[in-house]
Amino acid sequence: DAGVIQSPRHEVTEMGQEVTLRCKPISGHNSLFWYRQTMMRGLELLIYFNNNVPIDDSGMPEDRFSAKMPNASFSTLKIQPSEPRDSAVYFCASRGFYEQYFGPGTRLTVT
């Protein structure tokens, strides 16, 4: 198995632009998680899905952030409009029997 796949790996954009991050979970995993990692705050959960349904989005920082999971093999995290304080590494993870397996992350820089 290829593991969790994320794209792009790096994204540099200007303030105000829309950013879309993509994730393909491990086949057969029913839960998908989006995290953000910064030096100051560490690894924070933004939102998670079970069987493609959003369960808890309490970690989404504000309405500029949205996430979708249209099917079991694809999810997106969208930021519109982006701001410099959104600069971070965004990880997607999918859950097997009990453990979560992380993708390689997307490093987002908003200038």
Place this chain on the structure above:
Amino acid sequence: EDQVTQSPEALRLQEGESSSLNCSYTVSGLRGLFWYRQDPGKGPEFLFTLYSAGEEKEKERLKATLTKKESFLHITAPKPEDSATYLCAVQGGSEKLVFGKGTKLTVNP
């Protein structure tokens, strides 16, 4: 609110010098405590899950232990390739994991 505190923030060891990393936690109804390893520029890599106090798990030079208030990651005779950031996380009543900020381990040859 579930909380995880890891110490120390950073640790430097000489190759072969054994030591332990600490993870203190507060959680309502522990369902699992997880250890991950993260290398620079990569996603966290799963190491262990511990479910109840007294449980221990081992993998190569690493051994994880669990009490009702904390977990330790013991590193025996570390090698330079063990250098990484080690993250601890707890799962309480939901599927959410709450992570600590990690311990950055450097092992010098």
